[in-house]
Amino acid sequence: MESATSSGSQSSGSRGRAVLVAAGLAILGLGLASxxxxxxxxxxxxxTNTAVGDLGIVAGLAISLVSLHGIAFPLVAWGYVRRRGVGWSFVPASMPSLSAVKYIVGGYLGAFGALIVISMLVALLAVEPAQNSAGTAALENPGIIPYLVVLQFLLVGPGEELLFRGIIQGSLREHFDxxxxxxxxxxVFAPIHITALSxxxxxxxxxxxxxxxxSIVxxxxxxxxxxxxxPALTHGLYNATLFGITYLGTQIEQTPELLAL
Structure with missing residues (x-):
């Protein structure tokens, strides 16, 4: 029978490996996307019969969304469940019930309400947040915003939630409360966005x-x-709303404070 010290050491080591695997999966997703x-x-x-060097910011954004959220993140998720032999049952997915829809609405309102509070705090403290490449592309090319809204539901929300909540949070949940x-x-989720920030x-x-x-929501x-x-639908709705605000900002020729966040 193992001693309490030995058991605790093994548990700590297992948790440490779980955290390293979680970080590694995110890094692998970014590397694979590149x-x-x-x-x-x-x-x-x-x-499009266009030279690669002349694709521009809009094409670059489209390529990034497809490569990262549409291909790389799902591939990493697939590789994880295949290697562990757990199948896709590891990431439960079904049509949301009425009670689940309430969570979607509540989560969306909670996340967006918190963002409004944060935007006021950031303005009060005169803190300058980083620019987001997708937001910049949307401001400079308002015509792409409807497409970006759709992609939040088709690629961004599903891709990020599959890997980060389904795989990473699911794997961590086996070792942590x-x-x-x-x-x-x-x-793990928040820092990987550094590639899109300037x-x-x-x-x-x-x-x-x-x-x-x-992310916590x-x-x-x-x-x-x-x-x-x-969370995939809530994530898509949350992002889509921000792009909707961006579009309104382009119509009144003002940059919404929320866009910077």
């Missing part, structure tokens, strides 16, 4: 910190409903 983006860019270039798993997942270290750190808020929704469709 590789996948090459053939995707070449295919886009061939279809609910809230530690949700917080650890958010500590600005000084303080600005980037501010934006990454802000991203913890919706999405993690909570997954924990409560055990249905990946719920």
């Amino acid at each position: 590789i996948i983006s090459i053939p995707v860019a070449l295919a886009y270039s061939a279809l 609910a809230w530690p798993a949700i917080l650890l997942t958010s500590m 600005g000084g270290p303080a600005a980037v750190a501010t934006t990454i910190g802000i991203l913890f808020v919706p 999405f993690g909570y929704l997954y924990e409560k409903t055990d249905n990946i469709v719920v």
